[in-house]
Structure formats: structure tokens, C-alpha cells
Amino acid sequence: MIEQVADPLPQTGFAKVVLELEVNNHPGVMSHICNLFARRAFNMEGILCMPVAGGERSRIWLLVFEDQRLEQMIRQLEKLEDVLAVRRHGAEHEVFERLEDFFH
Amino acid sequence: MMQMTGAQLIVRLLERQGVRTIAGIPGGAILPLYDALGGSELIHHVLARHEQGAGFMAQGMARASGQPAVCFASSGPGATNLVTAIADAFLDSIPMVAITGQVPLSMIGTDAFQEVDIYGITVPITKHNFLVRSVEELLTVIPDAFRIAMSGRPGPVLVDVPKDVQNQLISFTDFPPRVVSDSLPPVDAEAIEEAARLINEAEQPVLYLGGGVVHSGASALAVTLAEQACMPTTMTLMGLGAMPVDHPLSIGMLGMHGARYTNFVLEEADVLVCVGARFDDRAVGKAAQFCPRAKIVHIDVDPSELHKIKRAHVAIHADVGSALEALLPRIRKSMRKRWLSHVDSLRSRFPMQLPGMDDPRTHYGLVRAVAAALDDDAIITTDVGQHQMWVAQAYPFRRPRQWMTSGGLGTMGFGVPTAMGAALAEPDRTVVCFSGDGSLMMNVQEFATLAEENLNVKIVLMNNSSLGLVYQQQNLFYGKRVFASKYGAGPDFIKIAEGFGIGAVDLDQAANPRAALAQALQTPGPCLIHASIDREQFVYPMVPPGAANTEMIGG
Numbered sequence: 001m002i003e004q005v006a007d008p009l010p011q012t013g014f015a016k017v018v019l020e021l022e023v024n025n026h027p028g029v030m031s032h033i034c035n036l037f038a039r040r041a042f043n044m045e046g047i048l049c050m051p052v053a054g055g056e057r058s059r060i061w062l063l064v065f066e067d068q069r070l071e072q073m074i075r076q077l078e079k080l081e082d083v084l085a086v087r088r089h090g091a092e093h094e095v096f097e098r099l100e101d102f103f104h
Numbered sequence: 105m106m107q108m109t110g111a112q113l114i115v116r117l118l119e120r121q122g123v124r125t126i127a128g129i130p131g132g133a134i135l136p137l138y139d140a141l142g143g144s145e146l147i148h149h150v151l152a153r154h155e156q157g158a159g160f161m162a163q164g165m166a167r168a169s170g171q172p173a174v175c176f177a178s179s180g181p182g183a184t185n186l187v188t189a190i191a192d193a194f195l196d197s198i199p200m201v202a203i204t205g206q207v208p209l210s211m212i213g214t215d216a217f218q219e220v221d222i223y224g225i226t227v228p229i230t231k232h233n234f235l236v237r238s239v240e241e242l243l244t245v246i247p248d249a250f251r252i253a254m255s256g257r258p259g260p261v262l263v264d265v266p267k268d269v270q271n272q273l274i275s276f277t278d279f280p281p282r283v284v285s286d287s288l289p290p291v292d293a294e295a296i297e298e299a300a301r302l303i304n305e306a307e308q309p310v311l312y313l314g315g316g317v318v319h320s321g322a323s324a325l326a327v328t329l330a331e332q333a334c335m336p337t338t339m340t341l342m343g344l345g346a347m348p349v350d351h352p353l354s355i356g357m358l359g360m361h362g363a364r365y366t367n368f369v370l371e372e373a374d375v376l377v378c379v380g381a382r383f384d385d386r387a388v389g390k391a392a393q394f395c396p397r398a399k400i401v402h403i404d405v406d407p408s409e410l411h412k413i414k415r416a417h418v419a420i421h422a423d424v425g426s427a428l429e430a431l432l433p434r435i436r437k438s439m440r441k442r443w444l445s446h447v448d449s450l451r452s453r454f455p456m457q458l459p460g461m462d463d464p465r466t467h468y469g470l471v472r473a474v475a476a477a478l479d480d481d482a483i484i485t486t487d488v489g490q491h492q493m494w495v496a497q498a499y500p501f502r503r504p505r506q507w508m509t510s511g512g513l514g515t516m517g518f519g520v521p522t523a524m525g526a527a528l529a530e531p532d533r534t535v536v537c538f539s540g541d542g543s544l545m546m547n548v549q550e551f552a553t554l555a556e557e558n559l560n561v562k563i564v565l566m567n568n569s570s571l572g573l574v575y576q577q578q579n580l581f582y583g584k585r586v587f588a589s590k591y592g593a594g595p596d597f598i599k600i601a602e603g604f605g606i607g608a609v610d611l612d613q614a615a616n617p618r619a620a621l622a623q624a625l626q627t628p629g630p631c632l633i634h635a636s637i638d639r640e641q642f643v644y645p646m647v648p649p650g651a652a653n654t655e656m657i658g659g
Contacts, residue, residue: 028235031227078408
């Protein structure tokens, strides 16, 4: 019998992508977002979150590799009730680069 | 200015939302809410015997009415017992609001008695969930829970309410208004034009209807589209009833246990119009080889379903009904004589075979005998296993919401409590639950609730003393190494039913099983109808898991 087994996904050779999320700010939002990625074995390389708009909302920056599942991931993110907007930036975005100093 | 407790507020908000029946089980952390519910003159509470039963009763109400239904459970084990019913609702897109009690706010995170993080547990199996942190939040959270459950693609929402929030007092001036579904973005006119062009230019189009057509109430529009464009129409397990199965354009259910001709017709399609379906692996088999020649038009209310399994040539994010309304005026009337006669010849060469369908002592015959004794008003539920597939193959479904089955999660134990929920929502209909001896035991405790509520639910038990679908797969794919799939000692199901106070009929003992069956179905109130079937009868045809749909065995 041939069981349905997914081909292993190539892990390297993909460009980095920076995602910018506008979300509601309350305990639990982060777990909804992290769950989406974890369930699909989609590693988040970097994550950064700070409150905006007086604490009503938060902005989350995610650094991920662009594999063929990213488009679907973004659609799933947009479906979350607490996610208000998702913007996609290229690897040239400097938000994580500027943080490098704290990791060396 | 009104003043009340959080518990009283929840009950008033549920009443105002139109909720009239709630299934649940009380316990320590939800007692304030039960105290308030006891004071409601509008809401009937159904006391389930296991929280999973309560969850499926809510599902039955929601599947019958299309409106969100509610279940209650206490904290800890009460809440975790709901998990299977919530996950099942999530995979089949059923609108449901589960309200759980939680330990008081100050004790959350201390491993208090009956504390479990049900919020965290249900993140991946709900459309959305809430942990209510103050009584004021209830004024927005309860309406939001209903709005989210019913808007767009429906689904379950969980609201976890700590005990102290239930007891907290709130003063407020106005109740929030009763919520309705969010409006959806307008249908993309350009995409509709493109879809119409593909359909009009197609020579061998096939229409593929899923559960979304039923949820959207768009069955009549879908049938009109099929007729106008003369498209052979297949339905998924969840879509059965969207088009009457004896409609001349119906080619029945596709996929793992679909008829051979159905899967062969799909193989030859040049345009596939997928409406409210999601290319599930049991429906499409090996996705890369599904409809290899077809251009795909995909209409779905959930944008994340578009391009998920198969890239669509035209993807339309819209309510299925609105999209079909926009599409219909642009579809040319067409005869497609050559294509339809080819479909007919495939049908006669590779038909759905239902051996024994005239003998009520066989599996197909029993399904047909039940159908013959009922009209289309009856509601049919199933558990999960061989009996479920035989009913899907052989029962003549003719209207949407006639059929309730656990499609996505495949939950054994679904059938009886869901049938009860359907009977609670539609007390004038006869509800028949087909079950197996494996599935029935997984929620058999709800027989007590069934007797207490005296619902018009008939359970047709197809007993082969085994986990039939497991037995089948071990025989077909595991070298006949039959292990852990045969029951050594089966219980006396007649005595079980009678012990719970439910009438029972044993067709094995009946001189005229057809007459005994008809009489049992026509007598109001609950009844167990027991019938032994042959363990060596398998569900055919069958696409082996992971194979392409054209590689069917049997049938």
C-alpha cells in the first residue's frame, strides 16, 4: 500500500521574508499566531513584538524563509480574528538587521 | 440601568440571540451559570451524560438549523471532554458556541482543582476562542462568539468564563443588539466573467459540490447552474443532498468510496467547477493526479482554501450563493449531448454496484429498506465506519440538511448525540441514526438522555461484531493480519437499549424484517433497531489510501 507521505521540504536555498502583522493586543494573540506556524512545522527565524496605538494593538515582525507554503501561511494568518493586517517585506527590510547587535 | 451577575448576563444574551436549547453538564466551575440558567423561562436545558454527547447534540442542532448552537461544560475534564466535538465541528465547518466554566481568575495557572488551559488546548481547533477576564467583556465577547461562529465559513467558538467572572456584578444601560453574520466582500466581477467563459467554452465540464453549498443555502442555485450548463455533478460526502441523487445530472459521490464511473468522469473533465469544497484527500485521492486535464474554477467563502491543494485557474473568494447568482446569467444554455452520452456510457459500464439491495438482511438492503419506509423529510445521521460509507453510497439523499455525518474528523460516537440534537431542533421530523457496533459504544451513555427527552430518534445498528473498516483495511492492505479489530464478546444491544428505557427491535428475529423495520420507524419515540450483518462484506469500490482515484479496487 502506498500511504500518503509528503515529500520532505527543502530547508535551504530559500530567500528570507519579513512579515509585518498588525494585531489586537491581549494575552493569547501570540499563541494563536505561533500555533499556526508550529502546526505546519514552519520555523519562525525571528520574532519581535511591541505595543502600538496606546497599547490597543501590537505590531509583530516575523522573519521566515520563503518556501512554497508561505502564501498559504499568510492566508491562514489573515483569517485569524485578532490579526488585522499582514504586510510582506523582502529580506532587505532592516528591522531584524538592526537587532543583530543584541545577538552577538 | 440594569444590574445582574455575569452568569445572568450570559443567559440573557443567549436568550436574546435566539438560543432555546442548550446541552451540557454542570460542575463546580460553571455552577453560577447553571444557577442563572435554571431561572430562564426560554431556554430548555438538556442534561447530557458525557460532555462529548453535549457537544454533538449542539452540532446536531446546528447542522439541522444552520444556526449556531450552544453547549455548556464545567472546567477541567468537563472542558476536555468537549474537545472532540469541537474539533469535529471545526473540520466540518459547523457553527457552535461552547461555553466552559473555569477556575477563578486568581487561581488560573496554579494547577487548581479541575483547572485545565482549555483556551490553549482549543486554539488549533476553534475558529476563535476567548478567555473572559472581566464581566464587562461579556457584553462584547458573547455577541462576538456568535458573529464569528456564523460568519463566512462557519465554525466553533469557545468562551471560557472563570467562576468569579460569572459571579461578578455588572451595571449597564443597554443590551448589545442581536448579532447577524458579517457581510462579505463583493463578488469579483472579472473572475465571474472568466469563470463563465471557461464553463461556456468547456466541452467536458464537471460540477463538484461540497458542504459549503449546504452551509450557504445555495443548493437550488447549484442545481440551476448544473442544469443550465448541462454539467454532470458530483458531490462530496459533506455535499450529499445538495443535488437530489436521482437527478439526471447527478453522478453521485466522488472519491475513496465513490462509484467507479464517477471517478472516471472526473478523470476526463476539461473544466472542473468546485463550489464550496476543499479537495480533501478522501475526495480527490492523490491530488497531483486528480482531474489531470481540467482547468479549475474554485468558489469558496474561505480564501485560504483557494489554491491550497490544487492551483485554481479562476479563484473566487465569495459566499457560494452570491457567486452562483452572479454567475448564472452569464452561463449559456447548452446541451453537451456528446459529453452527457459519454457520461451515460461510463455510468452503464462502471455503475455503482449495490449487491443485495433488495434483501433487507444485507447491509445495502437494510439501508434501502430504511429509505423505502421514510420520506425525504426524515433526517439521517451516521456514526463512522463501513455503515457510514454504505449509507453515503446507497441512501437516496434528495435535500440539503437531510444528511449529517462526521466528514472531516471521522468521529465514532458522533451519530447518536447528533441525531438527538437534530431531533431537538426539528421535533417534527423522524431522525434515523445508522450506527455500527463499534461506534455505538462510544457514546452509548446518551441513551439515558434520549429516553429522558423522549426524542423521535431511531438507531439502526448494523452489527458485524468488529471494527469493520479496520478489519477491511487489515484484510486488504496488511496481509490479512487481523488484529484488534474483532470483538470477542459483543453485548446484548437489545438489553442495553431496554435497560436505558428505550424500545428495541431485533430484525434478526423478525419473520418479516421489512415490516418490523417499517413499524419501528413509524412508532413515535426512541427505538433501537438491531440487525446483524456479514463481517466479510467490505466497502467497495475503494481507492487505497494515497493512490489516485482511478486506481480503485472492487466494485
